[in-house]
Amino acid sequence: MGRNRVAVVGAGMTRFVRRAQETAKELAWEAASKALESCELTLDDIDAVIVDSAPEAFDGVHMKSEYLSDGAGGWGKPVIRGYVGGGTGVFAPIQGWYHVASGLFDTVLVVAEEKMSSCQPHPQGAFLTIFDHTTERPLGPNLLWIFALEMNAYMSRYGLDKRDIALVSVKNKRNAADHPAALLGDPNITVEDVLNSEVLAWPVQRLDVSPVTDGAVALVMCAEHVARRVTDKPVWVEGVGWSLDTAYWTSRDLSYPTYVEEAARMAYKMAGITEPRKQIHIAEPYDPFDYKELHHLEGLMLFDRGKAPEATALGITQRDGDLPVCPSGGLLGVGNPIAAAGLMKVAELFWQLRGEAGARQVPGQPKRGVAQAWGDLMQVGTVIVLGI
Amino acid sequence: MKQHVYESIYLSEKDFQEGRVLFETWDPNARYAWDAGVAIGRFLQGLKAGRLIGTHCPQCDRVMVPPRMFCEHCFVPADAFVPLQDTGTVVTFSLCYVTWDMERVEEPQIPAVIAIDGASRGMGILHLLGEVDPQAVKIGMRVQAVWKPEEEREGAITDILYFKPLQSPSHPITQSPSPQSKRGAK
Numbered sequence: 001m002g003r004n005r006v007a008v009v010g011a012g013m014t015r016f017v018r019r020a021q022e023t024a025k026e027l028a029w030e031a032a033s034k035a036l037e038s039c040e041l042t043l044d045d046i047d048a049v050i051v052d053s054a055p056e057a058f059d060g061v062h063m064k065s066e067y068l069s070d071g072a073g074g075w076g077k078p079v080i081r082g083y084v085g086g087g088t089g090v091f092a093p094i095q096g097w098y099h100v101a102s103g104l105f106d107t108v109l110v111v112a113e114e115k116m117s118s119c120q121p122h123p124q125g126a127f128l129t130i131f132d133h134t135t136e137r138p139l140g141p142n143l144l145w146i147f148a149l150e151m152n153a154y155m156s157r158y159g160l161d162k163r164d165i166a167l168v169s170v171k172n173k174r175n176a177a178d179h180p181a182a183l184l185g186d187p188n189i190t191v192e193d194v195l196n197s198e199v200l201a202w203p204v205q206r207l208d209v210s211p212v213t214d215g216a217v218a219l220v221m222c223a224e225h226v227a228r229r230v231t232d233k234p235v236w237v238e239g240v241g242w243s244l245d246t247a248y249w250t251s252r253d254l255s256y257p258t259y260v261e262e263a264a265r266m267a268y269k270m271a272g273i274t275e276p277r278k279q280i281h282i283a284e285p286y287d288p289f290d291y292k293e294l295h296h297l298e299g300l301m302l303f304d305r306g307k308a309p310e311a312t313a314l315g316i317t318q319r320d321g322d323l324p325v326c327p328s329g330g331l332l333g334v335g336n337p338i339a340a341a342g343l344m345k346v347a348e349l350f351w352q353l354r355g356e357a358g359a360r361q362v363p364g365q366p367k368r369g370v371a372q373a374w375g376d377l378m379q380v381g382t383v384i385v386l387g388i
Numbered sequence: 389m390k391q392h393v394y395e396s397i398y399l400s401e402k403d404f405q406e407g408r409v410l411f412e413t414w415d416p417n418a419r420y421a422w423d424a425g426v427a428i429g430r431f432l433q434g435l436k437a438g439r440l441i442g443t444h445c446p447q448c449d450r451v452m453v454p455p456r457m458f459c460e461h462c463f464v465p466a467d468a469f470v471p472l473q474d475t476g477t478v479v480t481f482s483l484c485y486v487t488w489d490m491e492r493v494e495e496p497q498i499p500a501v502i503a504i505d506g507a508s509r510g511m512g513i514l515h516l517l518g519e520v521d522p523q524a525v526k527i528g529m530r531v532q533a534v535w536k537p538e539e540e541r542e543g544a545i546t547d548i549l550y551f552k553p554l555q556s557p558s559h560p561i562t563q564s565p566s567p568q569s570k571r572g573a574k
Contacts, residue, residue, distance in 0.1 A: 152481060
């Protein structure tokens with residue numbers, strides 16, 4: 001197809017916090033400078049910059065990526081923003097991939113930033129306008145409704161109870177205890193803690209949900225000839241995919257993320273993956289809610305429909321299990337600064353595949369991982385496969 | 389990898405509330421006037437008259453609600469408005485104890501996706517349930533619209549106050565809009 005091979009050669013991030021003193025632009029700078037430093041490049045080596053961030057309503061700043069661009073190293077360079085809601089963080093490296101795979105640029109800096117804490121009194125307010133202005137908003141919806149409705153549909157379809165799902169939250173928050181950037185790592189959390197937490201919108205309880213977070217993550221991506229000069233441990237982009245379902249969300253089967261399957265099929269085909277369960281060694285599916293990890297593992301075809309909870313209960317998805325899932329600690333543990341959270345997952349694959357994940361390192365020298373994010377009107381799947 | 393993490397400066401909620409850090413605030417005054425559009429305009433007219441309506445796709449034969457002037461699967465114009473019943477089946481629901489700004493409420497709101505009778509399988513709308521014990525709500529429950537008195541209706545989704553249980557046995561859940569096969573063929 002005439003596509004150039006693309007590698008990730010550097011990664012950096014800020015600490016994920018509930019409220020950062022830094023501005024959005026300063027957070028972008030912190031992550032971007034850490035990513036450049038990690039591969040010993042400077043901004044002079046960067047041909048183009050991708051600056052991705054989720055809703056502008058969080059910041060109250062229109063043309064948000066343009067505002068961030070100075071902090072992301074965009075001065076005097078070709079800059080582009082991508083935005084697919086919660087799916088943005090995994091879409092950002094997909095954009096980085098096609099910038100380089102096309103041959104247009106050799107080296108790009110990919111920055112994802114989110115500062116949710118600015119939005120008062122609660123950033124949920126920024127999401128109220130995703131509902132249809134005529135047929136839904138007059139009913140007074142809040143964002144939790146849609147997740148609660150989806151979670152209930154999933155539980156009901158497969159006869160699951162809250163305990164089956166709470167195990168995900170426990171696993172991820174425990175994993176995050178080993179992440180130096182994590183907001184909500186907790187090595188001692190139990191299923192009972194999750195089941196006893198405050199009910200928000202049943203079946204969603206407080207500890208089923210990832211926290212409001214500020215943070216930024218950045219990657220350096222480049223063509224093979226550059227990668228060979230920069231590092232002896234390039235991590236290759238083997239496949240990318242994305243797909244969008246209908247915005248008429250009340251017409252969808254809410255118990256299965258078809259759009260994630262479509263995105264995964266696109267990425268797996270590109271990566272030559274025919275048996276994902278054998279060929280993928282680590283997964284970082286999007287987990288803003290605990291049930292979403294299960295939902296997405298099934299959409300990624302890593303478990304049969306309705307079977308991801310059982311695999312979780314058997315320990316298969318633990319860091320030392322057959323298929324480690326969210327070894328980073330995920331959004332539930334590390335935090336959920338929307339766009340940055342998705343890119344954090346890709347950075348985790350980068351560190352894991354290079355054997356640099358420290359206390360979080362998955363045993364057995366993993367060779368290939370998949371990261372996925374989800375968003376827009378709960379309708380987009382974005383998928384990337386990395387390998388060494 | 390610790391060296392790749394920038395130690396951002398963490399503020400507590402208290403630091404912020406007590407003004408121990410400098411910040412600016414802004415209260416936007418945003419006002420919009422939305423056109424209801426062709427299909428939803430007719431839908432609202434129907435609501436004012438106490439009726440739910442959908443649209444029909446001539447190619448895949450779906451009866452769609454909320455109505456659209458085109459079928460997003462076949463990408464052809466809908467060819468007819470179709471009257472629907474004001475009864476349906478609960479596809480999924482939640483018991484919501486918080487407002488959008490995370491204030492707790494005593495009595496939960498009960499949002500639900502309701503598959504409307506007369507529309508194709510799985511075609512639902514978002515609405516609320518009422519006149520029901522929250523703990524008694526079940527997926528598959530049969531429900532009927534409770535309308536505002538005719539003189540108070542204004543052509544809005546809120547002309548239906550909520551849906552309440554119908555006194556009849558539960559139906560199996562309706563799921564998956566039928567033309568899934570089309571997606572596979574793409």
